[in-house]
Amino acid sequence: MRRVVITGAGTVNALGLTVPETYAALRDGRCGIGDLDVRDVERLSIRIGAQVRGWDAEAHFNRQQIALYDRFTQFTLHAAKQAVEQSGLEFCGELSMTSGVVLGTAGGGVNTWDENYRVVYEEGKNRVHPFVVPKLMNSAAASHVSMEYNLRGPSFSVSTACASSNHAMGLAFQMVRSGAAKAMLTGGAEAMLCFGGIKAWEGLRVMSKDACRPFSADRNGMVQGEGAGVFVFEDYDHARARGAQILAEVAGFAMSSDASDIVMPSAQGAERAITGALRDAGLNPEDVGYINAHGTGTAANDKTECAAVAHAFGHHADRLMISSTKSMHGHLIGGTGAVELLACLMALNEGVIAPTIGYQEPDPECALDVVPNVARQAQVDAVLSNAFAFGGLNAVIALRKL
Amino acid sequence: METSVKDRIIAIIAQQAVRDSHEVTPDMSLNALGIDSLGLVEAIFAIEEEFDISVPFNANEAEQSGLDLSSVGAIVAAVESLIAAKSPNAALA
Numbered sequence: 358m359r360r361v362v363i364t365g366a367g368t369v370n371a372l373g374l375t376v377p378e379t380y381a382a383l384r385d386g387r388c389g390i391g392d393l394d395v396r397d398v399e400r401l402s403i404r405i406g407a408q409v410r411g412w413d414a415e416a417h418f419n420r421q422q423i424a425l426y427d428r429f430t431q432f433t434l435h436a437a438k439q440a441v442e443q444s445g446l447e448f449c450g451e452l453s454m455t456s457g458v459v460l461g462t463a464g465g466g467v468n469t470w471d472e473n474y475r476v477v478y479e480e481g482k483n484r485v486h487p488f489v490v491p492k493l494m495n496s497a498a499a500s501h502v503s504m505e506y507n508l509r510g511p512s513f514s515v516s517t518a519c520a521s522s523n524h525a526m527g528l529a530f531q532m533v534r535s536g537a538a539k540a541m542l543t544g545g546a547e548a549m550l551c552f553g554g555i556k557a558w559e560g561l562r563v564m565s566k567d568a569c570r571p572f573s574a575d576r577n578g579m580v581q582g583e584g585a586g587v588f589v590f591e592d593y594d595h596a597r598a599r600g601a602q603i604l605a606e607v608a609g610f611a612m613s614s615d616a617s618d619i620v621m622p623s624a625q626g627a628e629r630a631i632t633g634a635l636r637d638a639g640l641n642p643e644d645v646g647y648i649n650a651h652g653t654g655t656a657a658n659d660k661t662e663c664a665a666v667a668h669a670f671g672h673h674a675d676r677l678m679i680s681s682t683k684s685m686h687g688h689l690i691g692g693t694g695a696v697e698l699l700a701c702l703m704a705l706n707e708g709v710i711a712p713t714i715g716y717q718e719p720d721p722e723c724a725l726d727v728v729p730n731v732a733r734q735a736q737v738d739a740v741l742s743n744a745f746a747f748g749g750l751n752a753v754i755a756l757r758k759l
Numbered sequence: 760m761e762t763s764v765k766d767r768i769i770a771i772i773a774q775q776a777v778r779d780s781h782e783v784t785p786d787m788s789l790n791a792l793g794i795d796s797l798g799l800v801e802a803i804f805a806i807e808e809e810f811d812i813s814v815p816f817n818a819n820e821a822e823q824s825g826l827d828l829s830s831v832g833a834i835v836a837a838v839e840s841l842i843a844a845k846s847p848n849a850a851l852a
Contacts, residue, residue: 402813562800562818578819620797656819 360593361533362759363604363702364446364540367439369432370584370686370696371407375439379696380703382685383711384732389686390569390580397552403564406550407582407687425488426501427466428548429692432585433498434505436695437542441506444589445601446540448507455538457510458502459529460587461521461545463691464554465514466493471553502542502587510538519651521545521691522586523744523752526698527610529590530754539592544695546585555581561620563655569688571652571681571713572659572727574720579653582687586695593759605705608739608757609638615749622658622745627651627665630751634741635669638755642670645677645755646737647704649697650727651745652681652713653688660722662743667725678735680713680728694744698754701740705758710735764810764842765835771805772831785832792831796821799828806834812841 368375371389372382382389389407398404414423414431426434437458448456469492473485491497496514503512511532515525522545529543549555558564558581565578596603611633615626635642651662659681667674682700689696700711709732716729739757746752765785773780776792783792789799796818803814814837816826827833 560804562803562816565817565819576819577817577823654819 359534359536361530361590361607362593362596363588363607364591364596364601365440365442365444365589366604366699366702367436367443368584368586368696368699369409369435370689371409371582372686374435376699379699380707383682383700383703384709386712386714386730386732387685388714389582393550393555395551395555401552401555401559403555403559403566405566405580406555407580408550409584424486425492427469427492427497429462429466429546429585430498430501432548432583433460433546433587434501436544436546436585436587437502437505440542440587440589444591446589452539453507454509456508456540457512457532457538458499458508458542459511459513459515459525460499460502460543461515461517461523461525461691461695462495462498462547463516463518463521464547464549465495466497467549467554468551469493471551474553498546506542508542516691517750517752518746518748519688519690519693520744520746520750520752522694523742523754524612524750526588526590526694526754527612527752530607530610533590533592539595541590542587543590544585544587545692546695547690547692548583549690550581550583565654568715569654569684570715570717571650571654571684572663572720572723573716574718576654576656576659579655579683580687582689584686584689584696585692586699588698603759604702605756606759607754608640609634609636609755611637611753613751615751617749619748622661623749624661624664624668626749626751627662627743627745628669630753631665631669631741631743634753634755638739638757640739640755640757642673644739645670645741646735647701647710647740648677648679649700649740649742650679650681651743652683654681654683658745660720662745663723663725674725678710678726678728678733680711682711684714694742694752698742701742701756704737704740705756708734708736764839767809768806768835768838769831771802771809772834775802783831785835786830788830789828806838810838810842812838812845814841
């Protein structure tokens with residue numbers, strides 16, 4: 358088995374258009390959630406979200422590209438560019454043949470669906486733009502990344518609702534570890550902050566109308582976000598041989614399924630994914646200093662997740678830190694694990710633990726150190742990132758300082 | 760009018776509980792009828808559609824929504840008050 362390291366990172370999300378901007382916001386406990394600026398917002402009962410503000414597609418892409426790139430593809434390509442540049446990799450020759458891209462997204466081109474349903478249903482037109490299908494397909498972003506960087510190895514998209522990015526990164530990790538690939542671009546994106554995308558979530562009655570307050574006793578639901586996170590996962594020997602800067606080692610990964618309910622989470626299923634990731638990484642519970650929680654801010658997730666962590670870590674659960682950065686960048690649904698991995702890299706590389714902001718009142722069912730409201734300086738050597746999706750699909754990644 | 764609202768709500772709840780309407784009585788709790796949180800959200804949606812009202816319900820803070828939805832009778836009362844609030848004349852009818 359090969360060792361796997363991260364040699365590049367990129368993002369765009371409500372907190373920033375780059376990794377340094379995102380780190381600065383996470384460190385300051387800045388909130389990216391605000392009033393939604395979308396068409397027909399007055400017909401929504403949920404009117405807040407963590408939108409990427411000031412996104413100027415024309416500044417990054419030409420007209421022909423924009424005709425093919427849904428917003429989630431645009432975000433992905435912007436993040437991938439940063440990650441590849443940081444890694445210093447050039448994908449040519451043999452490296453190109455043995456490198457690929459695996460990306461997570463729950464909805465894919467939701468804005469494209471939304472805009473074109475309006476055209477045919479609301480406006481009554483009988484013709485849509487010829488590129489609607491290649492623009493909206495779930496795998497479009499993965500394909501465009503492969504074309505942009507000449508990645509000719511295994512490439513596909515993964516869709517497991519809110520765990521999509523973690524599943525994608527876990528598969529990329531396994532491919533590099535097994536030797537099936539030398540380097541993989543991985544992570545994910547989501548862009549469903551449009552009328553239809555928000556209206557669908559509204560129906561479930563789990564959304565907050567004011568703020569995302571994970572673990573706080575007065576929490577009242579989740580808040581949607583949008584954006585992308587993309588990383589370069591690379592064979593350790595390959596990275597070392599070329600003198601690459603290594604951000605972290607991807608130490609382990611595990612998946613589990615609850616096999617119980619389409620929306621309610623299970624502590625047992627979550628716990629099995631957590632302990633599985635520790636085992637896969639060869640980590641003892643006490644090695645883990647920080648967990649980036651799934652922490653959606655719903656009544657059900659947060660208490661279930663805390664129970665799972667408490668059970669998986671035993672006494673050490675009271676000594677580790679666990680925060681939900683969704684309080685700042687919102688819930689990016691299929692892209693959330695990718696952006697949240699940045700909080701893990703920040704913990705390992707900068708010694709700063711991102712806080713859970715909006716925390717107002719302790720909840721006895723969430724009695725862990727959730728790093729309330731203010732970031733903390735701490736040296737941690739190993740971290741976990743949790744993702745627990747609707748339908749009971751769980752995926753946990755372990756990173757280690759190298 | 761009152762009977763009709765009650766019967767229409769009972770029909771919705773009975774369908775959600777997969778029972779006949781005559782088996783559902785106002786004193787029954789949703790728990791007793793086997794309706795879970797997802798079933799409640801679905802029943803509220805059906806009630807909103809039936810009466811063209813908006814029920815202020817958030818599954819995360821069900822107890823704090825200001826509505827008592829614990830039993831069939833409580834739901835009938837809550838919906839009647841929402842209908843009345845929607846059109847002031849309905850309360851007099």
